[in-house]
Amino acid sequence: MANIVNAASRRDVLKISALTAVGGILGASRAGAAPKQMTMMHESSFIPAYDAYFKNTLAPAYEKATGIKIVYETVSVGSIQTRDTTVAETGTGPEMAQMAFNWPFLFDQKLVDVTDIAKIIGDKAGGWHANSAEAVVVNGKWKAIPFGNIGQLMNYRMDWFEEVGVKSFPETWAELLEAGIKLKKAGHPFGFELGHGFGDNHGWLYPLLWSFGAREVDKDGKTVAIDSAETAAAIDFCREFFQKTMFEDVLGWTDVSNNKAFLSEQISCTNNAESILYVAKRDFPDIGKVTGQAQNPKGPSGERFHMLNPWTHGIFTHTPDVQAAKDFMVWLMDPKQVAGWYDVADSYYGPFLHAYDDASFWHKEPRNLPYRDSMANSHLPGWPAPISRPQSESVAKYVVVDMFAKACAGKSTKEVIADASAQLKQIFKSA
Amino acid sequence: MSVERGGWRVRALKLWIPLGAFMLFTLFPFYWMAVTSIKPNSELYNRKIMPMIVYHPTLKHYVDLLTETNFLVWTWNTFLVAVVSTAISLVFGTMLAYPLARMKFAGSALISFAVAATYLVPQPLLFIPLADIINQLHLGDTLTSVMLTYPTLLVPFCAWLLMGYFRSVPVELEDAARIDGATRLQTIFRVFLPLCVPGFISAGIFAFTLSQNEFLYALIFLTQTDVRTVPVGAIAELVKGDVFYWGQLMAAALLGSVPVAVIYSFFVEHYVAGLTAGAVKQ
Amino acid sequence: MVGPPILFLCALVGYPFLYGIWLSLEDRPVAHAGTFVGLANFVADAHDPVFWRVTINTFVYTFFATILKMVGGLGLALVMNQNFRGKNLIRALMLLPFIVPTVLSTIAWMWMLDPGFSVINWLLKYFGLANPGPSWLGNPTLAMISLIIVNVWRGLPFYGITLLAGLQTISPDLYEAATIDGASTWHRFIYVTLPLLKPVIFIVTMFSIIFTFADFQLVYVLTRGGPANATHLFATYAFDIAMGGGQLGMGASVALAMLPPLALIIIAMSIYMKPNKS
Numbered sequence: 003m004a005n006i007v008n009a010a011s012r013r014d015v016l017k018i019s020a021l022t023a024v025g026g027i028l029g030a031s032r033a034g035a036a037p038k039q040m041t042m043m044h045e046s047s048f049i050p051a052y053d054a055y056f057k058n059t060l061a062p063a064y065e066k067a068t069g070i071k072i073v074y075e076t077v078s079v080g081s082i083q084t085r086d087t088t089v090a091e092t093g094t095g096p097e098m099a100q101m102a103f104n105w106p107f108l109f110d111q112k113l114v115d116v117t118d119i120a121k122i123i124g125d126k127a128g129g130w131h132a133n134s135a136e137a138v139v140v141n142g143k144w145k146a147i148p149f150g151n152i153g154q155l156m157n158y159r160m161d162w163f164e165e166v167g168v169k170s171f172p173e174t175w176a177e178l179l180e181a182g183i184k185l186k187k188a189g190h191p192f193g194f195e196l197g198h199g200f201g202d203n204h205g206w207l208y209p210l211l212w213s214f215g216a217r218e219v220d221k222d223g224k225t226v227a228i229d230s231a232e233t234a235a236a237i238d239f240c241r242e243f244f245q246k247t248m249f250e251d252v253l254g255w256t257d258v259s260n261n262k263a264f265l266s267e268q269i270s271c272t273n274n275a276e277s278i279l280y281v282a283k284r285d286f287p288d289i290g291k292v293t294g295q296a297q298n299p300k301g302p303s304g305e306r307f308h309m310l311n312p313w314t315h316g317i318f319t320h321t322p323d324v325q326a327a328k329d330f331m332v333w334l335m336d337p338k339q340v341a342g343w344y345d346v347a348d349s350y351y352g353p354f355l356h357a358y359d360d361a362s363f364w365h366k367e368p369r370n371l372p373y374r375d376s377m378a379n380s381h382l383p384g385w386p387a388p389i390s391r392p393q394s395e396s397v398a399k400y401v402v403v404d405m406f407a408k409a410c411a412g413k414s415t416k417e418v419i420a421d422a423s424a425q426l427k428q429i430f431k432s433a
Numbered sequence: 434m435s436v437e438r439g440g441w442r443v444r445a446l447k448l449w450i451p452l453g454a455f456m457l458f459t460l461f462p463f464y465w466m467a468v469t470s471i472k473p474n475s476e477l478y479n480r481k482i483m484p485m486i487v488y489h490p491t492l493k494h495y496v497d498l499l500t501e502t503n504f505l506v507w508t509w510n511t512f513l514v515a516v517v518s519t520a521i522s523l524v525f526g527t528m529l530a531y532p533l534a535r536m537k538f539a540g541s542a543l544i545s546f547a548v549a550a551t552y553l554v555p556q557p558l559l560f561i562p563l564a565d566i567i568n569q570l571h572l573g574d575t576l577t578s579v580m581l582t583y584p585t586l587l588v589p590f591c592a593w594l595l596m597g598y599f600r601s602v603p604v605e606l607e608d609a610a611r612i613d614g615a616t617r618l619q620t621i622f623r624v625f626l627p628l629c630v631p632g633f634i635s636a637g638i639f640a641f642t643l644s645q646n647e648f649l650y651a652l653i654f655l656t657q658t659d660v661r662t663v664p665v666g667a668i669a670e671l672v673k674g675d676v677f678y679w680g681q682l683m684a685a686a687l688l689g690s691v692p693v694a695v696i697y698s699f700f701v702e703h704y705v706a707g708l709t710a711g712a713v714k715q
Numbered sequence: 716m717v718g719p720p721i722l723f724l725c726a727l728v729g730y731p732f733l734y735g736i737w738l739s740l741e742d743r744p745v746a747h748a749g750t751f752v753g754l755a756n757f758v759a760d761a762h763d764p765v766f767w768r769v770t771i772n773t774f775v776y777t778f779f780a781t782i783l784k785m786v787g788g789l790g791l792a793l794v795m796n797q798n799f800r801g802k803n804l805i806r807a808l809m810l811l812p813f814i815v816p817t818v819l820s821t822i823a824w825m826w827m828l829d830p831g832f833s834v835i836n837w838l839l840k841y842f843g844l845a846n847p848g849p850s851w852l853g854n855p856t857l858a859m860i861s862l863i864i865v866n867v868w869r870g871l872p873f874y875g876i877t878l879l880a881g882l883q884t885i886s887p888d889l890y891e892a893a894t895i896d897g898a899s900t901w902h903r904f905i906y907v908t909l910p911l912l913k914p915v916i917f918i919v920t921m922f923s924i925i926f927t928f929a930d931f932q933l934v935y936v937l938t939r940g941g942p943a944n945a946t947h948l949f950a951t952y953a954f955d956i957a958m959g960g961g962q963l964g965m966g967a968s969v970a971l972a973m974l975p976p977l978a979l980i981i982i983a984m985s986i987y988m989k990p991n992k993s
Contacts, residue, residue, distance in 0.1 A: 046669060078669035081652055084958050088564045088653055090746035094573065108961040112746040197853075198941035251829070251853035253942035258677055259829070266478040266832070285474050391744055391961065398960030399765060400944075407943040411855065421764060428762055451794045452805070455787075459809050459872065465834065466823050484834045525720035532716050544717055546982075551728040556931065556950075562731035585727045588720060593918050594877070598884070600914065631880045638810075638876065646817050648932055664816040679826065686819035693814050698807030 037323045039071035040330065041096035042315075043089070045082040048277055052347040060339060064330065072330065089318060097321040098331070101314045103397075104382060104389040106138045106146040113145040114317040119328050120144040123335040128356035136382050137312040137389065146314035147331055150344070150351025151380065153373040154205030154309050156299075157264060157278045158271040161292040162190045171296035175213065175239060178271075178299050182247030185270045192247040193269035196407040199257035203403045205309045206273040206298070208383050211236050211402065213301025218402060219430065223387035226426045228405075229419055235302065237406060237415045244410035253407055265289060273298070275311075276350050276370060297372045310380040313351060352377055392430045401425050463687070470494050470683040477679060494680035495688075498671075503658050504685060507666035511689070514576055514662060515644035518583035522640045523633060525584060526591030531621070533592075534599035548589045556586075556649050564653055578654040579662070583644045591636040598632030599625075634700055645693070663689045739971045743964035745957075756968035765944055765952070766969065773948045773973075776859065777927045780866045785920055787867065788874020789912075793904075795875065796882045806876070813872040821936040824865050828852050828937075855945035858938055862946050866933055874919055881915035882908065921980055929973060949973045 047053050053076055061072040075096055077085045086105060089095035090112040106113060120138075124130045134148040158171060166184040182192045195202040211218070216232035219225065244252070251259075260272040265286055272278075282290035300306040315334075317327045334340060337357060344353055345363045349370045353361070354377075364374050383402070384393035396402070405422040409415055464485075469477065471490040476482065498504050532538065533545055563582055572578040602625065610620045626633075651665040658666065667685045671678045739756055741749035760766045795806055812820065827833050828851035836848030851861045885908065893903050931950035934940060940947030940955065949969060957966025 075657065076669070078652075078665070078672060081669070084653065087745050087958055087961070092564055105961075108744065109746045196942065198939035249853075250850035253854070254850070254852035254858055254938055256939055256941070262478070262677075262829070262832070266480050268480060286478065395956070395960040395962055395965075398955045398958075398962075400940075400955075404765075404943045407941070411943060425763065425765070428759060448794060448797050448799060451790065452799075455791050455794065455809065455871075456805070458868065459812055462820065462823055462827065462868070463811055463815075465827060466820075469823070469826070480832060484832065484837050525723060528716050529720050544721065547721065547729075548724065550978075551724050551732075556929070559728070559731045559735065562734040563727065566727070566731075582727060585724065588724065590922055592720075593922070631883060635877050635880045639873065642810075642814050645814070648816075648818055664818045667816070668818055677822070679822075682819060682822055686815050686823060689819065690811055690815035694807045694811050697810055697814070698803045 037070055037097075037326050039073055040098065040321075040327060041073040041075050043075045043077060043082075043085065043096035043099040045100055045102075046076040046078055047347065047350075049280065049347050049350055052343070052350070055343055055346045060334065060343065063339070064333060067333075068329075070326065070330070093318075093320040095320075096318070097327050098315060098317050100149070101146055101316050102312065104137055104384075104394055106314055106316055107140050107389040108391070108394060109316065109318075110140040110145050112319050114319055114321065114324055114327070115143045115145065116147055116317060116328065116331070117144040119332050120147055122332055123147060124355065127335070127337055127358070131354045131356065131377055133310060133377070133380060134312065134354035136310060136385070138314050140389075146316035147335060148354040149313045149315055149335075150347075150353055151377060152201075152275045152311040152313065152350065153352055153376050153380065154201065154273055154275055154311060155372055155376055156271065156296045157274045158294050158296065159190065159289075159292055160294040162188070162270045163294075171294065172299055175210070175243070175299045175301055179239075179243055179246065182243065182271070186247050190270035191249055191268075192243075192271045193252050193255070193260050193263045194243075194248065194272055195255040195257065195260055196244070196253045196403065196410060197255040197259075198400055198403070199255065199259075201309075201311060202255075202257050202260055202272075202274060203400075204383055204397070205311070207240075207403055207406050208309050208381075208385075209298045209307040210240060210301070210406075212307040212381070212385070213298070213303055213305055214239070215301070215303040217386065218384055218396070218426065219387040219393070221386045223390055223393075224430060226423060226430055228402075228426055229423045232303075233419055234415050237409045237418065240406045241409050241415075253411055264293075276348070276373060279367075279369060280348065280350070293369075295369050295372050297376050306379060308376040308380040310382045310385075312354070312382075349373065395429050396426060399425065399429070401429070466683040466686050470680055470687055472680065474680065494678075494684045498681045498684045498688070502670050502681075503661070503666060504663070504688070506659060507661050507663045508689065510576060510660060511645055511662040511664075514579050514583065515641045517580045518587060518644040519637055519640040521580070521584045522587035522591045523637055525588045526595050526636060529588070529592040530595035530599055534596045535604075548592055551585065551589050559585075560649055560653050563650070567654055572654075574655060574657050574660055576655075576660055579647070579650055582650050582654070583647060586647070587640040587643060591640055594636045594639070595629070595632050598629050598635075602628050638697060638700065642693075645689075735967050736971065738964050738967035741964040743962070743967075745961040745963055749964060752964070756965045757972075759965065760968055760972065765947070766972075768944050769947045769949055769952045769969075770972070772859065772944075772946060773928060774976075776863060776866070776930070776946075776948060777924055780863045780870070780927050781920060781924050783863070783867045784870045784874050784923060785916070787871050788878055788919075789916070791871060791875035792878035792882055795879050806879075810872045810876060812869050813876075817869065817932045818936060820869065821865065821933055824861075824868075825852075825937055828861050852938055853942060855942050858942055858946050862933060862937060865937065866927060866930065869933070870923060870927070874923065877919045878912065878915060881912050885911050921983070924980055925977060928977060 042056075044053070044056075053074065057074045061074060065071050082100065082102070083105065086099055086101060086109065089099060090109040093112070101109070120130075130148065135144070138144050138146040138148055156171060162185060163169075163171070163181060166181065166188055168181045168184075172178040172181050185191065194206050197203060211233065214232050214236035216230055216236050217227045220227045260269070260274060261278055261281070263269045264272055264274070264278050265282060267289065276295070279290065279293050279295060282293050284290075298306050298308055315331060317324065317331065321327050341358070341361065344351060344358060344361065348366065349363045352373055359374065364371055382389060383397050384390070387393065401422050405418045408421070409418045468485060468487055471492065471494070472487050473489055473491045473493065476488060482488070529544070529548060533541055567573055567578045567582070572581070606624055606628070607620050610624045611617070615623065645662075646664065647662075648664045651662045655661050655665060658670070661669065663685065667682060667689075671682050671685065738749070740751060740753060742752045742755065743749035791809070795802075795809070827835060833848065833851065835851075836845070839845040839848045849857055852858050889907050889911070890903055893907050898906065929950050930948060931954065934946055934948050934951045935954070938946045940951045949972060953966045953970035956969060957963050960966075
């Protein structure tokens with residue numbers, strides 16, 4: 003027994019040290035030369051053509067032009083943040099990666115300052131939208147290049163709305179409530195996510211909050227402002243909205259649930275990105291014909307809001323040749339290249355550059371135009387406070403979502419506000 | 434069990450009814466998966482029809498799964514990783530279990546505590562430092578990374594399970610062999626280990642299944658489609674945005690599990706036979 | 716002989732474990748250097764109402780799931796220990812919930828528990844028992860129950876097969892002797908089967924408790940901790956904080972909160988497994 007054991011362990015040890023040695027040698031030889039290849043990491047798009055376009059059109063074109071191979075690495079949805087985190091933490095892996103939300107802020111110390119190329123790109127394409135900086139500017143420096151906004155808007159069944167006498171999408175939340183009551187009675191309830199998904203929950207609850215004039219935190223980014231009459235009004239409305247137009251399941255919904263419900267004709271209205279219409283047209287043409295998209299309703303403040311859901315591209319500091327990565331980024335975002343990429347995705351990723359405000363892909367499907375128009379009043383969760391660590395903690399802990407969800411499930415408005423306020427004060431203590 | 438009295442009624446009560454209940458509970462979801470995997474999308478999203486039967490079965494999901502994705506590659510990867518991880522875990526498990534079960538030596542209590550303590554560290558906590566180690570060994574995106582890390586989850590349990598079995602084997606058998614002149618090593622290999630086959634099979638099944646099933650480490654360490662395992666590959670490529678390709682997902686679930694179950698059925702037979710042949714009586 | 720495995724575990728578990736403890740004592744935003752803050756994270760956790768909710772959830776979930784699995788598993792093992800045609804195939808089929816990748820079977824359950832599509836609710840509606848049927852994942856209490864059911868579904872085969880193997884190591888002689896002494900089936904069970912199975916039951920249960928307590932995948936796929944934290948467990952909460960919020964130190968502190976209860980279990984097991992136990 004003893005001999006066998008020792009032999010086995012020796013083999014293992016040898017194997018590990020051999021691998022390390024080989025790895026070390028390989029690593030050393032890579033450091034000096036110009037990059038033969040770089041990797042761009044991206045979340046897999048639900049539009050397969052979008053990923054394919056990069057792999058089959060853009061990457062080969064760049065290789066032909068410069069000799070540098072660009073590898074396109076896709077990561078499953080929901081996992082990109084974990085992957086970005088691991089890459090940032092360990093300092094190895096893809097040179098460039100797609101980020102979302104406020105991650106450029108989270109990873110800011112491991113991201114290269116791209117203020118210079120942001121200016122170049124912006125100048126070439128009509129300038130950046132005002133709110134594109136919200137997600138990428140950290141301490142005055144651009145840490146990522148905004149790519150596209152995945153807007154979250156109202157999706158609704160135009161035919162059923164017409165049946166109850168509502169010819170165009172309601173302008174205000176109050177009107178939407180009225181329509182919902184009629185539709186629920188007609189057997190077509192609403193379904194808005196109140197569970198722990200990534201996007202569809204924040205996508206309507208933050209705009210709801212804002213349109214009532216309520217704020218989570220003040221502009222200074224430190225003072226918790228959630229305890230206010232406006233918040234209470236928003237919560238009371240939400241509770242009524244839930245009870246009169248929806249059904250219990252939505253409390254446990256995740257992002258995929260409302261797509262499923264809409265496409266199986268269970269609900270008449272929800273908020274979502276363009277994915278519902280896209281899949282409907284492809285797989286359920288009859289539903290596709292009667293699906294409409296509209297901007298979020300206005301609140302008592304007279305304003306309407308949307309959630310900003312930006313996809314951005316960052317360059318990690320561990321990149322051996324930063325200039326090569328920057329050059330690629332400039333090339334990629336040049337209208338000659340990126341216009342095709344936007345186009346193939348049928349406007350799912352709304353560009354942040356003004357040059358595309360009237361691009362043809364917006365007109366291919368006129369029902370997508372509200373997504374373009376919503377850009378002007380889209381903001382990140384936590385607005386008007388600037389992005390910060392406590393803010394992302396608040397989002398990760400679903401403070402605002404749970405506040406609304408608990409109220410809908412039965413708790414009193416006073417109680418849920420008190421809970422949320424206490425939680426936020428604890429979180430923002432270090433701000 | 435020894436003599437059974439009473440006729441078919443007793444048998445129904447003791448066997449068929451409980452077995453039927455368990456089977457319904459256990460296997461109904463698989464029926465569901467099977468039905469879903471052959472339903473065309475139009476039926477899948479139709480809430481009005483009877484969900485348990487298929488009106489226009491289609492093999493489209495299976496075809497798409499096998500031709501448009503790397504499913505077969507993932508299956509091979511999963512199998513390879515599971516076999517290697519299981520082998521390592523059983524070997525290490527035995528190396529820990531035998532001394533702790535049979536021999537007296539200083540520090541044994543500490544060792545059993547240390548082994549047990551590995552489970553105090555949950556995966557969501559471990560994976561960041563582990564990612565660090567894996568990257569420093571330049572093993573990212575290789576199957577070796579998971580082959581090395583999966584045993585961390587498996588070895589302690591294998592050790593415990595094997596210890597339990599080892600202890601239940603009477604020492605007399607080994608003593609008898611030693612008296613007959615066998616060395617300790619020979620005793621272990623010829624007398625002891627064969628008696629513990631049920632234990633190895635149980636531990637092996639556990640280890641193999643858990644390796645197959647593992648998700649978090651595979652998610653972090655394996656990001657290229659060629660090296661992915663089935664759980665990660667299926668989720669990565671069959672879930673796009675907030676759109677699930679339900680039919681293909683269910684097809685993947687079935688293709689990933691039923692063949693393994695069939696293979697297991699052979700082992701089940703083996704360990705029963707191994708036990709009765711082992712003749713504890715003799 | 717114990718050398719290699721111990722070294723292996725030290726390197727791949729011990730070191731990360733110590734690193735994890737260190738993390739929990741730091742304020743460590745992702746991709747930033749950490750600053751030592753002592754027990755500040757734990758203090759913050761103690762003031763976090765969600766943290767206490769998570770604690771209750773995890774205990775409730777673990778307790779009920781384990782009891783159901785233990786009783787069910789034992790029952791399953793006893794049933795399967797009998798001789799019948801197709802025994803091997805059925806035994807293998809019963810293992811399926813354990814074999815199928817958890818992620819995928821959980822997605823199947825997601826569909827089955829969605830009242831809009833659930834075949835369960837469909838049947839209830841069909842027989843006029845309920846309309847539209849319970850909201851399995853929307854109602855907070857039902858959501859926890861659903862989670863427990865899915866966990867039991869997944870874990871039952873494991874209990875069953877391990878206990879079955881344990882049953883098969885019990886020599887038939889002992890049963891014969893007991894029968895000769897006049898023991899009934901029930902007595903045979905209590906005085907022969909159970910005592911001899913005790914070691915195996917103990918190990919499997921302790922193990923199951925540990926894994927269930929630290930469960931992640933099931934909740935992550937099914938509810939992600941919703942509705943309103945009704946199903947959030949330590950592992951999922953720690954993950955959200957660390958990976959979602961970018962707070963590695965705080966996430967580690969939540970994950971480490973699992974330590975005291977787990978440690979108690981581990982100590983119990985170690986005492987049991989100390990050598991020289993006859």
